[in-house]
Amino acid sequence: MTISNQKAFDSILSMAQNMLRLAAERAQSPVTPEMIEKELTKLSIMMEDDFALVDRDALVDELIRRSSRTVGENATLSSGEDHVAWLDAERKKGWTYWQRYSEYMEARIPWTALDALDVATDEVLSQLEDPTREGAWDRRGLVVGHVQSGKTGNYTGLICKAADAGYKIIIVLAGLHNNLRAQTQIRLDEGFLGFATIADADELPAVGVGLIDKDMSVRPNAATNRSDKGDFNTAVAAKMNISPEQRPWLFVVKKNKTVLERLLHWIRNRVANHVDPETGRKLVTNLPLMVIDDESDHGSVDTGEDVVDEFGNPDLEHEPKTINRLIRSILHHFSRKAYVGYTATPFANIFIHDRGETQEHGPDLFPAAFITSLAAPSNYVGPGRVFGSASSTPEDLPLVRPLSDDEFQPWMPPRHKNGYRPRWQGEDRVPDSLAEAIRSFVYACAVRKLRGQGSKHSSMLIHVTRFTSVQNAVVNQVAEYVRDLKGRYTRGIELDNLEASMRTEYQETFLPGMQRIRSALVEGEALEDFSWADIRAVLPDVLSDIRVREINGTAKDALDYAENDGTGLKVIAIGGDKLARGLTLEGLCTSYFLRTARMYDTLMQMGRWFGYRDGYLDVCRLYTSQEMVEWFGHIADAAEELRQEFDNMVAAGATPKQFGLRVKSHSVLTVTSRAKMRNARAMQLTYSGDLLQTIVFPNRKDDITANFKATDRFINALGPSTDLNDQHFVPQGQKWNGHLWRDVPALSVISFLRDYRTHPASFRIMSPLIADFIEEMNKDSELTSWTVALIGKDAGPDDKYRKVGGSSVNMLKRRRTTEHADRYSIKTLISPRDQAIDLTEAEWKAALGLSQKTWRNDTDRNEGKEPPSEPRGPQIRHILGEGDAEAGVRARRERGLLMLYLLDPEGAEVEELKDADPVVAWAISFPSSNSERRVSNSRYIANSVLWGGLNEWVD
Template identity: 75%
Template sequence: MSTNDQRAFDAILSMAQNLLRRTSTKTGLAITPEMIDAELNKLEMLMEDDFAVVDREQLVDELIRRYSHTVGRNATLSDDSDHVPWLTAERKRDWLYWRRYSEYMEAKIPLVALDALDEATDEVLGHLEDPNREGDWDRRGLVVGHVQSGKTGNYTGLICKAADAGYKIVIVLAGLHNNLRAQTQIRLDEGFLGFATLANVEDLPAVGVGLIDADHSIRPNYATNRTENGDFTKAAAAKLGVTPEQRPWLFVVKKNKTVLERLLGWIRNRVADYTDPVTGRKIVTNLPILVIDDESDHGSVDTGEDVVDENGKPDLEHQPTTINRLIRSILNHFARSAYVGYTATPFANIFIHDKGTTEEHGPDLFPAAFITNLAAPSNYIGPGRVFGSASSTAADLPLTRPLAEAEYAPWVPPKHRNGFRPKWNGSAKIPVSLEEAIRSFIYACAVRKLRGQGNRHSSMLVHVTRFTSVQNEVVGQIAEYVRELRGRYQRGIDLAETESLMHSEYEEKFRPGMARIRTELVEDEKLADFAWAQIREVLPDVIADIKVREINGSAKDALDYVDNEGTGLKVIAVGGDKLARGLTLEGLCTSYFLRTARMYDTLMQMGRWFGYRDGYLDVCRLYTTHELIEWFGHIADAAEELRQEFDNMVAAGATPKDFGLRVKSHSVLTVTSRAKMRNARPMSFTYSGDLLQTIVFPNRADEIGLNFKAADRFISGLGTAHDLNEQQHLVEGQKWSGHLWRNIPAQQVTTFLRAYRTHPASFRIMSPLIADFIDEMNKDGELTSWTVALIGKDSASAEDEAVIAGLKLAMLTRRKTVDHDDRYSIKTLISPRDQAIDLTEGQWKAALELSRETWRRDTERNEGKEPPTEPRGPATRKVLGEGWSKSGVPAVPKRGLLMLYLLDPAASEIPALKGADPIVAFAISFPGSSSERRVSNAAYMANSVMWGALNDWVD
C-alpha cells in the first residue's frame, strides 16, 4: 500500500468510526459486521476516489477488529491538599490542540481507545493545577503504564490539553540517548507541533496534526528539533526568549548534565522575572511550567545517600545526584510548576523519599499529588500474556522459544569481556539457534507481505551483549549469514539444502506455531494463513530488503523508520543500551535476547517485544534463555502484586504518602539498582495480607519423603476431618474436593512449619521464618486459631489417588517450569478460589464486592472482560483481616488459613522422583492486620513511606 493509499484508508477509517459511533449511540446497539457494511456503503458514495484505491474487505476486517477491543479502567491514588478542582467540560470547549490530536488519532486507534485516552489525560490534568491559578503551587505525580503500551501517546495528549489550558513552557525529558530524544521529538512533531522540526530549513513541512489544521497562528514554538543533534543548544540558549503572551514552547531534551545545566541557565538568565530578596533565587512567576519525565525511573531518581537524618528529618543541605538535582532545580525556579513522571517500571520511583527536600533544589520527585495506574487495552501483549498467567508454564508459552545453554553459550558466554570475539564451532559465525531466529524473521516478513503489510516496518532485535566491540562482531556475522541467504535465493547456487531446511521448518514448526498463537492469544482478528509455495514466491524479495544495523553509542547506523515510511523498513537491529529502554522498534516481530541484567526495572525495559501486534502477532517469536523466562515470570508476578496492593489502597481512599509499597525480591534479581534503593532497607516485615505458596521443591526422593512424613504427623494430630463439601459455611454452588479442620491451635501449625523443609532457593517462602511470624502475631492475640484444608483435584482417576494420615486425596499435576539441577519448580500451586474456603456467606459477598470494585478489566492482568464472579485473593484477605466498611463485615485477624496439597511426583518429569512419596506443598492465606509485629528478613524491600509508618528500620 502506497503512502497515498494509506492516507485514503485512514481517512475512510476515521469517517467510518465516527458514523458507527453515532449510529451505535442513537440505536443503543453494539457494532456488528452488518452495521459496518451499511455505513461503508454510505461513505462509498461520498468518497468514491478513496474507495477505488483501498481493499474494502481489509477495511471491514480492521473495523471489526477495532470494535472488538476493550480498555480497562484506570486507578488513581491522590492527595488534594492545596489543590483547587478546575477542569470542567466548559473549560475544554474551545481547546484546539487536543481537538486536532484527537482527530489525528482517530485513524490510528479504535474509538474506545481514544475515549480511554481522553479520560486518562483528563484524570492526570485534573490532578495538576489550573495554570491560570494565581500564587505559588507545585504538583508532582506519576503515571504508571505497561512496557510499550502507548505512554508516549498518553503524554502527547496530556501536553496538548495542558497547552490548551494555558501551560506556557513544556519540557519533555526524553531518555539518555540522542536517538531516543529524536524519536520522541518526531512523535511530538506529529502529535503536538504539527510540523517537522528539520534543521536549517525555513519552511517546515506540515506533519501529523498539521495536516488536519494548517493554521499557523496556533503553531506552538519549539526550541529543539528532530535531528540526532537537535537537543537544546548553546546557540538556542543565547538567543531564545519567551514572554507570557506567546504560544506555548516545547523543549524535548535528554537527561544530560550539560543540556539540563544549559536549560537551567537559560531559565535563570532569560526567563526569570523575580528574585527572592532573602535567598537570591531567581523565580519565573508569569509562566506556568509542565515537565514530562519519560522513563522517570531512569536517570531521574536521587541515588545519593543521607536524604534524611537519623531522626527521619530532611537533610536540607543534602546534595542530590546530578540529573535529579537539575530537574528539581528547574522546577524550583518556577512559582507555578507541575511534574509528571511516566514509567512502566516504578520500582525505583516508589523508593524516592517522600521527605527529600533541600533549600536549593526544593522537594524530591516523589509523586505526592497522585499516582495513576493505566489499564492496558485488550489487544496489548505484555509480560502477563507472553510469559504466562498463574495457570500456564514456560513450556506452554506459544510466543517463546526457550534456548538451552548449549545453543548459545559457546558463542557468547553469559560472562565475557570487552573485545571478546564470538565463535561457533571455531569459526566467526552465528550459532544455529540465531540462524533459526533470522529465518523466523524472514518468514514473518513474508507472511506480512502476503497479508498486504509489506509497506509496514518489520524489525528483529538481537541483544546478546552490552559491549559495543562485541556487538560489532555480531553485526558482521549476521550480515554475512543474510548475504549468504540472499545470494542463494537470487542466484540459485547451493540452494537445495537451504530451501529444503526452510520448507520443512516453516511447515512443521513456524506455521503450526502461528496457528497455536491465533488460537490462544488472537481475539476477533482474521489472520490469513499461507502454504510454503506462497511464502517461497516472495522470499527472494523479502531477503533482499533486509538490512542489518548496529545501534549503540559508537555506531553510525540509525533506525530510519521515518525515511522508509512508504516502503517499510525491514531491519535486524543489533545493539545494547540504546535498545534496552524507551526506543521503539517498529513492527518488532522477532527477538533474540541473551542479556542478563538482574534488576527488575532494567530487565523489564529490555523487553521491547511487549506492545501491540495487530495483524501479525502470530508471526512474532522470542528466542531467549530458560532462566530469563523464569525471571520475567517472577517480575510479572511482582508487578501484579504491586498493582493489586495499589488497587486496595485506592478502594480505601489512601494517598500516595500512605502508599507503603512492598516489592517482591528474588534470589538473583534486585528490585532496581542498589544506588536507587539507598532509601530502601532490608526491613522487619509482615506477612499480614499476603498469600504464600510453595512453588520450589527438592528433587531428591529422600527430602520429599521427610516433608511427607512431617505432613502425615501433622494431619494425624488434627482430629476428625470434615468433608470440604459438608462444611457449615459452604456458599451455594461452590465445591471442593478434600478435608477441613477448624479451630486448630497455632502451635500445631508452627510445629509443622518448623518440621517442613522449604528449598534453599525459595527465598521468600521459608517455613521457619513463617512460624516465627505466627509466634509474633500470637503475642497480640492474632493468628491464634487456624483453619486447615487438605485440598485435592476435583475430578480424578484411581491413578491420581494418594493416602496421607489415612485420608484419600487426588494428587494435583503441576509441570515443571524450567529445568534445574537442584530443584523442581512450578509456576503456581493453588487455584485462585481456594482462599475463599471457609468464608461465611457475608464474608464471601463482601470479598466479591471488593473484588469487583478493584477489577480493572485489564486483559494484561488476566482479569477478563467481565467482572469477577468469585472473590479474588487480595480482597478475601482484606475482608478477613481488616473488614470491609461498605459491607459492615467484622474483621477476624485471629484466624489463618493453611492449605495443604499433594503433587504427583510423576508429573514433575524428574527421573529421581520416580516412585517417591507424593510431594507435599502448602499455601497460607494471612488476613490483613494493623499489628506492628514483624519478623526480620530482606525478602521484601520497603519504601520510605512504609518505614515512617513502621518506625522499624534495620541496617
Template identity: 70%
Template sequence: MTMIDQKAFDAVLSMAQKLLLVNAGEAGTAITPAMIEQQLDMLATIMPAQFAVIDREALVDELIRRASQRVGTNATLKDTGDHIDWLNADRKKDWHYWRRYHEYMDTKIPWKALEALDGATDEVLSQLEDPDRQGSWDRRGLVVGHVQSGKTANYTGLICKAADSGYKIIIVLAGLHNNLRSQTQIRLDEGFLGFATLANTDHLPAIGVGLIDTDHSTRPNYATNRSENGDFNKQMAARLGVSPEQRPWLFVVKKNKTVLERLLFWIRNRVANHTDPVTGRKLVTNLPLLIIDDEADHGSVDTGENVVDEFGNPDTEHNPTVLNQLIRSILHHFSRKAYVGYTATPFANIFIHDKGQTEEHGPDLFPSSFITSLAAPSNYIGPGRVFGSTSSTPDNLPLVRQLKEEEYGPWIPQKHKNGFRPTWRGEAQIPDSMAEAIRSFILACAVRKLRGQGTRHSSMLIHVSRFTSVQSEVVTQVGEHLRTLRGRFARGIDLADTEALMREDYLQRFLPGMMRIRDGLTPDEPHSADFTWEEVREVLADVISDIKVREINGSAKDALDYAENEATGLKVIAVGGDKLARGLTLEGLCTSYFLRTARMYDTLMQMGRWFGYRDGYLDCCRLYTTSEMIEWFGHIADAAEELRQEFDNMVAAGATPKQFGLRVRSHSVLTVTSRSKMRNARPMHLTFSGDLLQTIVFLPRKQDVEANFDAGEHLLSSLGSALRPDEQRFLPASGANWKGHFWRDVPAPNVTSFLRAYRTHPASFRVVSPLLADFIDEMNKDGELTDWTVALIGGGEDMASIAGLEVNQMKRGAVQSEPMDRYSIKTLISPRDQAIDLTEAEWRAALSLTQKTWRGDKDRDQDATPPDEPRGGAVRRVLGFGAPEDGVESRRERGLLMLYLLDPAHCKIKELEVGKPILAWAISFPGSPSERRVSNADYMGNSVMWGAMNDWVD
C-alpha cells in the same frame, strides 16, 4: 499497499468507525460483523475511488479487531491539599491542540483506546493545577503505565490539553541518549507541533496533526529539533525569548548535565521576571511550567546519601546527584509549576524520600500530589501474558523459545570482557540458535507481507552483550549470514539445502507455533490467516533482500530510520545494548534474541522491548532467551502485580501517595533497582502479613517427595474427622465450588510442625518452610494466626489417597524442562480457594472489595466484568482489617493452609513420574498492622513505611 492506498484505507477506516459508533450508540447494541458490512456497503457508494484501491477484506478485519478491544479502568492515589478543582466542560470548549490530536489518532488506535486516552489524560490534567490560577503552586505526580504500552501517546495527549488550558512552557525530559530524544521529538512533531522540526532550513513541512489543521497561526513554538544533535543549544539559548501572550513553547531535551545547565541558565537570565526578596532566587511568575519526565525512574532519581537526618527531618544542606538537582532547580525557579513523571517501572521512584528537600533545589521528585496507574488495552501483550504469573492464568502465550546453555554458551559466554570475539565451531559465525531466530524473522516478514502488512515496519532485536566491541562483531557475523542467504535466494546457487531447511522450519516449527499461539487467544481476539509453504516461498527472496542490519549503540552511526521508510516499511535486525534497553521503540518487533543478564527489576523490565502491541502478527512473534531469564521475568511479573494490587487496595482506602507504604518483592538474585537508587530504602525484617505463599518449585528427588508426602499425611492424621465442602459457614449460590476436605480451629503448632518437616526447594525464594513457621510463632505472641483452617483441595480426574482420605489429583504441567534440578509449575491455587469457610458477611465484604478494585486489565488476567466471587487479595485484607462499613470485624487469628496433591505424571522428571503424588501447599495470611517480623530481608520498604517500622537491619 502503496502510499495512496494507505491514505484511502485510513480515510475509509476513519469514516466507517465514526458511522459504526453512531449507529451502535443509537441502537444500543454492540458492533457486529453484519453491521460493519452494512456500513461499508453504504460507504462504497459514497467513496468509490477509495474502495477501488483498498482491500475490503483487510478493512473488515481491522474494524472487527477494533470493535473487539476493551480498556480497563485507571486508578489514582491523590492528595487534594492546596489543590482547587478546575477542569470542567467549559474549560474544554475551545480546546484546539487536543481536537486535532484526537482526529490524528482516530485511525491509529481503536476507538475504545482513544476514549480511554481522552479519559486518562483528563484524569492526569485534573490533578495538575489550573494554569490560570495566580500565586504559587506546585504539583508533582507519577503516571505508571506498562512497558511499551503507549506512554508517549498518553503524555502527548496531556501536552496538547495542557497547552490548550494555558501552560506556556512545556519541557519534556526524553531519556539519556540522542537517538531517544530525537525519537521523542519526532513523535511530538507529529502529535503536537504539526510540522517536522528539520535542522538548517526555513521550510518545515506539515506532518501529523499539521495535515489536519493548516492554520499556521496556531502552531506552537519549538526550541529543539528532530536531528540527532537537535537538543537545546547555545545558539538557541542566545536568541530565544518568550512572553506570556505567545503560543506555548516545547522543549524536548536529554537528561544531560550540559543541556540542563544550559536550560537552567537561560531560565535564570532570559525568562525570570522576578527576584525573591528573601532568598534572592530568580523566579518566573508569569509563565506556568509543565515538565514531563519520560522514563522518570532513569537518571532523575537522587541517588545521594543522607537525604534526611537521624530524626527523619530533611537535610537542607544535602547535595543531590547532578541530574536530580538540575531538574529540581528548573522547577524551583518557577512559582507555578507541575511535574509529571512517566514510567512503567516505578520501583526507583517509590524509594524517593517523601521528605527530601533543600533550600537551593527545592523538594525532591517524590510524587506527593498523585500517582495514576494506567490500565492497558486488551490487545496489549505484557509480562503477564508472555510469562504468566502466580496470580494469573497458567496458560501464558507460547511465544518463548527457551535456549539451552549449549546453544549459545560456546559462542558468547554469560561472563565475557570488552574485546571478546564470539566464535561458533571455531569460526567467526553466529550459532545455530541465532540462525534459527533469523529464519523466524524472515518467515514472520513473509507472512506479514502475505497478510497485506508488507509496508509495515518489521524489526528483530539481538541483545547479547553490553560491550560495543562485541556488538560490532555480532553485527558483522549477522550481516555475513544475511548476505549468504540473500545471495543464495537471488542467484539460486547452493540453495537446495537452505531452501529445504527453511521449508522444514516453516512446516514443522513456525506454522505449528503460530497455531499454538492463536489457540491461546480469547475468542474476542481476531485470528489471522495461514499460508502454504509455496505461498511463503514465493516472497522469500524479496523479503530477505529488504532486510537491513543496524548497530544501535553509542559508537555506531546507524539509526532506526523508521520515519524515512514510512512508505515501504523498514525491515531491520537491530543489534545493540543500552540504547535498545530503555525507551527506544522497535517498530513492528517480531523476533528477539536476548541473552543480557541484568539483575535489576526495572532494568530487566525496560529491556523487554517485545512487550507491546502486535495486532495482526502476534502469532509471528518469537522470543529466544534463557531459562534463567524466563524465571526472572516470571518473578518480575509477580512483583509488578503485587505492587499494583497493593496500589488498588490503597486507592480503595482513600490513601494519599505519602501514606502509600509500598513493599516491593525482592529476589535472591535480582535487586529491586540499582543500589544507589535505594539509598532511601533499608533491608527489613520480613513480614508475610497479607500475603499468599504457594509452592511452585519442587525438589526433583524421590526421597524428598516422599518425605513431604509423609509430612502432609502426619498433619492430616492429627486433625481428626474432616468436614465436607458443603459444611462451610457460607455456601454461595453456585454451591461448594471445590472438591476435598477441610478442618476448622486447627492449633498453630500443628501447622508449624508440618512446615518444619516439609522440604522446600532452594529456588523457592520467599517460600521457605522453616521461616514461615518462625513467622507464625512470632505472630502467636500477639494472639494472631493461632487458629487455622486446613483444606485438602482436589482437582482433575485421577484419585489419590492421603491419610485415608480420597482426593482428586491436580494436573500441573512443568513450566520448563531446563534446568532439571526442579519441577516448576506456573501457579497452584484457583482464585476461589482462599474464600474457603468464610462467613457470609466476610464473603460479601471481600466480594465488594474485589469488585471495587477490579480494573479489567487483561494483562493482569482480569476480564471486563468483575468476578462474582471474591479474590484472594480482598479476602486477606478483609480478614486482616475487617470491613466496618459491612459490619465485619477482623479475624487475624485465622490462617488458611491449603494442601494439594499433584499428579507426578506431568512433572517431566522420570524419577518422580511413578510414585507418590507431589504434595504442594499454599498459605493465605490475613493482613495485619503488627510490627512482628522474622529475620530475612526479602522485602525492601520505602521511606513512608519508616514511621511504622523500628526493626531495620544493617
C-alpha cells in the same frame, strides 16, 4: 500501499469510525458486520474517488478489528493538599491543540482507545493545578503505564491539553541518548507542534496535526529540533525571548548534565522575572511550567545517601545526584509548576524518599500529589500475556521459544569481556538457535507481505551482549548468514537441502505456532495462513529487502523508519543499551535476547517485544533463555502484586504518601539498582495480607521423604477431619475433593512449619521465618486459630490417590517450569478458589463485591473480560482483616488458612523424583492486619513511607 492510497484509506477509516460510533450509540448495541457494511455503502457514495483507491475488504477487516477493542479502567491515588479542583466541560471549550490531536489520532487508533486517551489525560490534568491560578503551587505525580503500551501517545495528549489550558513552558525529559530524544521530538512534532523541526531549514513543513489545522497563529514554539544534535543549546537560547503573551514553548531535552545546566542557566538569566527577597533565588512567576519526565525511573532518581537524618527529617544540606539535582532545580525556579513522571516500571520511583528536600533544590520527585495506573487496551501484549503470571503456566506461552544453555552458551557465555570473539562449533558463525530465529523473522516478513503488510516496517531485535566490539562480531556473523540465504534463493545455488529443511520447519513448527498464538492471544482478527508454495514465491524478494543494522554508541547505522515509510524497513537490529530502553522498534516480529540484567526495572524495560501487534501477532517469536522466562514470570507476578495493592488502596481512598509499597525480592534479581534503593531499608517484615505458596522444592528423595513424614505427623495429630465440601458456604456448582479441619491451634501449625524443610532457593517462603511471624502475631491474639485444608485434584481419568496422616487425597500434577540441577520448580500451586475455603456466605459476598470494585478490565493482568464471578485472593484477605460494615462482616484476624497438597512425583517430569514419596506443597493465606508485629528479613524491601511509619493502610 502508495501515499495517496494510504491517505484515502485513513480518511475513509476516520469517517467510518465516527459514523459507526454514532450508529452503535443509536442502536445501543456493539458494532456488527452489518453496521460496518451499511456505513461503508453510504461513504462509498460520498467519497467515490477515495473508494476507488482502496481495498474495501481491508477496510472491513480493520473496522472489525477496531470495533472489538476494549480498554480497562485507570485507577488514581491522589492528595487534595493545596489543590483547587478546576477542570470541567466549560473550561475545555475552544481547546485547539487537543481537538486537532484527537482528529489526528482518529485514523490511528480505535475510538474506544481515543475515548480512553481523552479520559486518562483529563484524569491526569485535573490532578495538576489550573495554570491560571495565582500564587505559588507545586504538583508532582506519576503515571504508571505498561511497557511499550503507548505512554508517548498519552503524554502527547496531556501536553496538548496543558497547552490549551495555559501552561506556557513544557519541558519533556526524553531519555539519556540522542536517538531516543530525536525519536520523541519527531513524535511531538507530529502530535503537538504540527511542523517538522528540521535544523537550519528556511521553512518548516507541516506534519501530523499541522496538516489538519494550517493556522500558523496557533503554532507552538520549538526550542529543540529533530536532528541528532537538536538538543537545547546556547546558540538557540541566545535567540529566544519568552513573554507570557506568546504561544507555548516546547523543549525536548536529554537527561544530560550539560544540557540541563544550559537550560537552567537560561531560565535563571533570561526567563526569571522575580527575586525571592528571603532566599535571593531567581524565580519565574509569570509562566506556569509543566515537566514531563519520560522513563522517570531512569536517570531522575536521587541515588545519594542520607537524604533524611536519623529522625526522618529532611537533610537540607544533602547534595542530590546530578540529574536529579538539575531537574529539581529547574522546578525550584518556577513558582507555579507541575511535574509528571511516566514509567512502566515504578520500582525505583516508590523508593524516592517522600520527605527528601533541600534548600537549594526544593523537594525530591516523590509523586506526592497523585499516582495514576493506566489500564491496557485489550490488544496490548505485555509481560502477563507473554510470560504468564500466577494464573497461567509456561505451557501456555506460545510466543516464547525457551533456549537451553547449550543452545547459546558455547557461542555467547553469560560472562565475557570486551573483545570476546563468539564462535559456534569452532567456526565464525551464528549458533543454530540464532539461525533458526533469523529464519523465523524471514517467515514473518513473508507472511506479512502476503497479507498486504509488505509496506509496513518489520524488525528483528538481537540483544546478546553490552560490548560494542562483541556486537560488531555478531553483526558480521548475522549479515553473513542473511547474505548466504539471499544468495541461495536469488541464484538457486545449493538450494535443494536448504529449501527442504525450511519447508519442513515452516510447515511443522512455524505454522502450528501461528495457530497456537491465535488460539491463545488473538481476538477480533481473521489472520490468514499461507502454504509453503506461497511463502516460497516471495522469499527472494523478502531476503533482498532485509537489512542488518548495528545500533550502539559508536555505529553510524540508524533505524531510519521515517525515510522508509512508503516501502517499509525490514531490519535486523543488533545492539546493547540503546536497544534496551525507550527506543521503539517498529513492527518488531522476532527477538533473540540473552542479556542477563538482574534488576526488575531494567529487565522489564528491555522488553521491546511488548506492545501492539495488530495483524501479525501470530508471526512474532521471542527466543530467550529458560532462566529469563522464569525471571520474567516472576517480574510479571511482582508487578501484578504491586497493582493489586494499589487497587486496594484506591478503594480505601488512600493518598500517595500513605502508599507504603512492598516489592518482592528475588534470589537472583534485585528490585532495582542498589543505588536507587538507598531509601529502602531491609525491613521488619509482616506477612499480613499475603498469600505464600511453595513453588520451589528439593529434588533429593531424602528431603522429599522428610517433608512427607513431617506432614504425616501433623495430619495424624489433627484428629478426625470433615469432608472438604462441609464448608460454611459452598457456591453453587462447586465440588471439592479433600479434608477440612477447623480451630487448629497455632502451636500445631508452627510446629509443622518448623519441621518442614523449604529449599534454600525459595526466596520468599522460609518456613522458620513464617513460624516466627505467627508466634509474634499470637502475642496480639491474632492467627491463634487455624483452618487447615488437605486439597486434592478433581476426579478425572488420571486419578492417583495417596494417604497422608490417614487421610486419602488425589495427587495434583504440576510440571516443572525450568530445569535446575538442585530443585524442582513450578509456576503456581493453588487454584484461585482455594483461598475462599470456609468463608461464610457474607464474607464470600463482601470479598466478591470488593473484587468487582477493584477489577480494571486490564488485559495484561489476566483478569478476564468480565468482572470476577468469585472473590479474588487479595480482596478475601483484605475483607477478613478489615471486615465490612455494610455487609455485616467482622474482621477475622485470629484465623489463618493453611492449604496442603500432594504433588505427584511422576507428573513433575524430574528424573531424580522417580519412585519418590509425594512432594508436599502448601500455601498460607494471611488476613490483613494493622498489627505492628514484624519479623526481620532483609529479602523484602519497603519504601520510605512504610519504614517511616506514615502508612496506616498497609497491613
